[in-house]
Amino acid sequence: MSESAAARIEREATGVNLREEVESLVGAAIVSGELAPGTLVSVPSLAAQYSVSATPVREAMVNLQKRGFVEPVRNRGFRVTAVSDRDIYEVTVLRAWLEVPAMREVAHIFPHDRIREFRQMADDIVMAVDEGDLTGYLQADADFHSHILTILDNQRLIETVTNLRQETRMTGLAALLGTPQLRRTASEHHLILDLLLDGDADGVAELVHSHIVGHLHDLYPETPAVTPGTSLTLDD
Incomplete structure (x- = not known):
């Protein structure tokens, strides 16, 4: 995982739940493909990498196992699980x-x-891409x-979308670093804000749809197209 991630846990861990921080960092590495499917990771190695004790790392890995991101390997640690085209497709459609x-x-x-x-949030996205973080x-x-x-004041919506995002596996993301595709995706957040300022409901709906499904096809070109009204039918 990146040096910036290790620095982040050292910088932010004070007063923060270490288990949540480790889970977030390891989960992000899995989602992005920095930790590819099949990779073996151990609690001691992660604890050493993040300069924390084994306990929060072990708890984080158990949670990641519950989320389906890893599976235990006896006497060796945890293996990053693979993700199917069906899983990717269903989460994207939802x-x-x-x-x-x-x-x-x-x-x-x-x-x-x-x-x-x-x-500022949109700038942070672009900056992270430019820095390779x-x-x-x-x-x-x-x-x-x-x-x-949060503008819609619907906590169930926020929790549902957040959970779906946490299930989204973008294992090809690491390979997109430095490419025009990822820079374009990052820059689209400012375009979304432009449309919201204009009150352009149709325009923002079209862009957000493209933002979600276009990024999918940058990562997984072989997945079927997701269009408005798409059903959850996917040929095996």
Whole structure:
């Protein structure tokens, strides 16, 4: 995992639940593909990498096992699990079903007085990409989208979308570092804000749909197209 991720846990761990921090960093490495499917990781090696005790690492790995990210390997540690095309497709369709109409509603009531807050979040996403910080990119991206959804004051929506994002495996993300595709995806967050400021509900719905499913196809070109109204039918 990246040096910046190790630095982040050292910088932010004070007063923060170490188990949650380790889970977040290891989970992000798995989601992004820094830890590829099949990779073996051990509690002692992760504890040494993050300069923490074994207990929070062990607890973090048990939680990641419950989320399906890893599986235990007797006397060796944990192996990163593979993700199927079906899983990728279903999560992407569900995200599109939820996030696209939600953002359409946000466009009608977007609070202009919060634009500086959201611009900073969008800048953080672009900066993380430019610095090659995959963990930072994933966290900043999640923060941006979840904070915008708070405008709708629907906690169940936020929790559902957050859970779906946590299940999203983007194992090809690491390979996109330094590419125009990832820079374009990062920059789209500012375009989303432009459309929200204009109150352009149709425009933001179209862009958010493209943002979700376009990123999928950058990572997994062989997956079927996800269009508005897509069903959950996927040929084996």
